[in-house]
Amino acid sequence: xxxxxxxxxxxxxxxxxxxxxxxxxxxxxxxxxxxxxxxxxxxxxxxxxxxxxxxxxxxxxxxxxxxxxxxxxxxxxxxxxxxxxxxxxxxxxxxxxxxxxxxxxxxxxxxxxxxxxxxxxxxxxxxxxxxxxxxxxxxxxxxxxxxxxxxxxxxxxxxxxxxxxxxxxxxxxxxxxxxxxxxxxxxxxxxxxxxxxxxxxxxxxxxxxxxxxxxxxxxxxxxxxxxxxxxxxxxxxxxxxxxxxxxxxxxxxxxxxxxxxxxxxxxxxxxxxxxxxxxxxxxxxxxxxxxxxxxxx
Amino acid sequence: xxxxxxxxxxxxxxxxxxxxxxxxxxxxxxxxxxxxxxxxxxxxxxxxxxxxxxxxxxxxxxxxxxxxxxxxxxxxxxxxxxxxxxxxxxxxxxxxxxxxxxxxxxxxxxxxxxxxxxxxxxxxxxxxxxxxxxxxxxxxxxxxxxxxxxxxxxxxxxxxxxxxxxxxxxxxxxxxxxxxxxxxxxxxxxxxxxxxxxxxxxxxxxxxxxxxxxxxxxxxxxxxxxxxxxxxxxxxxxxxxxxxxxxxxxxx
Numbered sequence: 056x057x058x059x060x061x062x063x064x065x066x067x068x069x070x071x072x073x074x075x076x077x078x079x080x081x082x083x084x085x086x087x088x089x090x091x092x093x094x095x096x097x098x099x100x101x102x103x104x105x106x107x108x109x110x111x112x113x114x115x116x117x118x119x120x121x122x123x124x125x126x127x128x129x130x131x132x133x134x135x136x137x138x139x140x141x142x143x144x145x146x147x148x149x150x151x152x153x154x155x156x157x158x159x160x161x162x163x164x165x166x167x168x169x170x171x172x173x174x175x176x177x178x179x180x181x182x183x184x185x186x187x188x189x190x191x192x193x194x195x196x197x198x199x200x201x202x203x204x205x206x207x208x209x210x211x212x213x214x215x216x217x218x219x220x221x222x223x224x225x226x227x228x229x230x231x232x233x234x235x236x237x238x239x240x241x242x243x244x245x246x247x248x249x250x251x252x253x254x255x256x257x258x259x260x261x262x263x264x265x266x267x268x269x270x271x272x273x274x275x276x277x278x279x280x281x282x283x284x285x286x287x288x289x290x291x292x293x294x295x296x297x298x299x300x301x302x303x304x305x306x307x308x309x310x311x312x313x314x315x316x317x318x319x320x321x322x323x324x325x326x327x328x329x330x331x332x333x334x335x336x337x338x339x340x341x342x343x344x345x346x347x348x349x350x351x352x
Numbered sequence: 353x354x355x356x357x358x359x360x361x362x363x364x365x366x367x368x369x370x371x372x373x374x375x376x377x378x379x380x381x382x383x384x385x386x387x388x389x390x391x392x393x394x395x396x397x398x399x400x401x402x403x404x405x406x407x408x409x410x411x412x413x414x415x416x417x418x419x420x421x422x423x424x425x426x427x428x429x430x431x432x433x434x435x436x437x438x439x440x441x442x443x444x445x446x447x448x449x450x451x452x453x454x455x456x457x458x459x460x461x462x463x464x465x466x467x468x469x470x471x472x473x474x475x476x477x478x479x480x481x482x483x484x485x486x487x488x489x490x491x492x493x494x495x496x497x498x499x500x501x502x503x504x505x506x507x508x509x510x511x512x513x514x515x516x517x518x519x520x521x522x523x524x525x526x527x528x529x530x531x532x533x534x535x536x537x538x539x540x541x542x543x544x545x546x547x548x549x550x551x552x553x554x555x556x557x558x559x560x561x562x563x564x565x566x567x568x569x570x571x572x573x574x575x576x577x578x579x580x581x582x583x584x585x586x587x588x589x590x591x592x593x594x595x596x597x598x599x600x601x602x603x604x
Contacts, residue, residue, distance in 0.1 A: 057601045061560055061601075062570040063594055066571070135570055137569075138462050138463065139527065140461050140529065142460045144428065144460055145362075145455055146427055146457070153574050157574040229573070233573040236590070236591050237571075237573070239592070239596075239599075241591035243588045246588060
């Protein structure tokens with residue numbers, strides 16, 4: 056079979072699986088963007104792609120694509136290292152036009168793979184896999200939104216995901232045009248076009264991905280407001296919701312401090328940094344009604 | 353005005369493919385900067401012979417930049433930093449600075465075993481050509497000049513591909529030891545012309561099979577080859593080879 060035996064055949068496998076994975080990333084990125092705007096809509100998608108037979112079948116197919124891409128990457132790299140020979144150059148001067156990513160595709164791929172394992176653990180394992188196994192998990196398997204909130208409230212995950220996305224971006228800036236070149240659909244003119252199309256396309260897709268961890272960590276995602284204020288403002292227009300959120304002084308951010316202790320002020324420090332009775336408020340910022348509720352409780 | 357430069361040269365010594373090899377060093381004094389790189393090596397060898405030492409072995413033939421025999425990896429670049437489109441023999445000492453250290457290495461690739469010092473065996477390229485880099489021509493009465501119409505643009509492009517001299521700089525520069533730029537140029541020069549079309553599918557398959565068999569690596573489109581090619585071959589040829597090969601295999 057020429058796909059497995061010849062050098063060009065093996066690269067055709069790499070490019071076809073690679074392009075299919077780019078297509079998958081596009082769908083995945085579009086779904087992520089939904090989470091920025093609506094919790095309900097996002098969780099509906101999560102439910103749709105839960106442990107249903109079509110979603111499971113697609114996941115298996117996707118896993119096979121990834122496996123093929125990784126296995127052939129290692130086979131090709133192993134052959135290439137052997138072809139290079141055991142003697143290395145003492146001095147090398149890399150030409151300017153050689154892209155850094157193009158010479159480090161395997162390293163970038165390994166970073167992408169490690170990130171992927173973490174990502175599967177963060178989300179897929181708790182969502183589709185837990186549902187398949189019938190495990191009890193919190194948040195519920197179909198509450199993808201809850202998992203996003205949970206994961207990206209931790210800065211370590213945000214940093215790891217940003218590095219991961221950067222590695223994917225580098226990998227794809229080369230991978231996109233390289234895949235098409237391998238399929239033979241390139242030439243003097245189309246090479247330049249594919250490069251620009253590829254870089255633009257993967258930049259857009261990667262920005263869609265980047266928006267989720269960044270906007271959830273900084274709590275600037277429009278959907279977050281609604282998530283906190285479900286009863287108050289869901290169904291409102293976006294700007295109405297934002298206004299309602301701003302008006303209601305209480306946010307979910309628990310002010311983790313002991314409220315005022317003096318009797319007169321009822322555990323309520325209205326003024327910034329000062330209890331009503333005049334003592335310094337133990338809270339750093341102005342207390343929220345959450346603290347008041349806590350103290351009442 | 354020519355001026356003289358002095359520099360240190362580090363050149364690779366290796367007795368055959370199995371030998372480990374090492375660098376020898378020598379201070380070169382007052383070399384006129386309009387000396388070509390190979391002439392400078394001739395001066396080095398004269399000094400070595402006078403001292404009763406073994407001369408440094410390197411490949412060269414026409415010294416006009418058209419035969420493709422010279423093959424030195426100078427300061428980390430195949431053929432050295434010449435003006436684009438030149439081989440080692442067209443590299444002049446004026447490209448170097450006074451007091452510089454110049455490192456000379458052979459093409460390093462499993463496909464090109466070292467014969468001695470910086471002379472490598474590029475017979476693998478001949479084997480690839482023998483596998484299909486030709487057209488089967490029935491000779492007979494001379495044809496009319498315009499019996500087969502060929503657009504000027506196609507003829508020019510085929511000529512550009514045919515200008516590949518098979519020096520092997522592409523393999524030397526490639527981190528994968530891939531010979532795709534050479535093979536694709538040799539497939540393209542015939543695939544672009546009507547005379548080459550009847551055997552195009554067979555040719556692409558046979559030459560790629562031979563290239564793989566001889567242990568050259570797989571192209572990953574780093575474009576290091578076209579950056580160093582003395583004849584300015586481009587990876588558009590590689591795309592064409594991929595196209596020819598895939599088409600041929602799908603038609604099987």
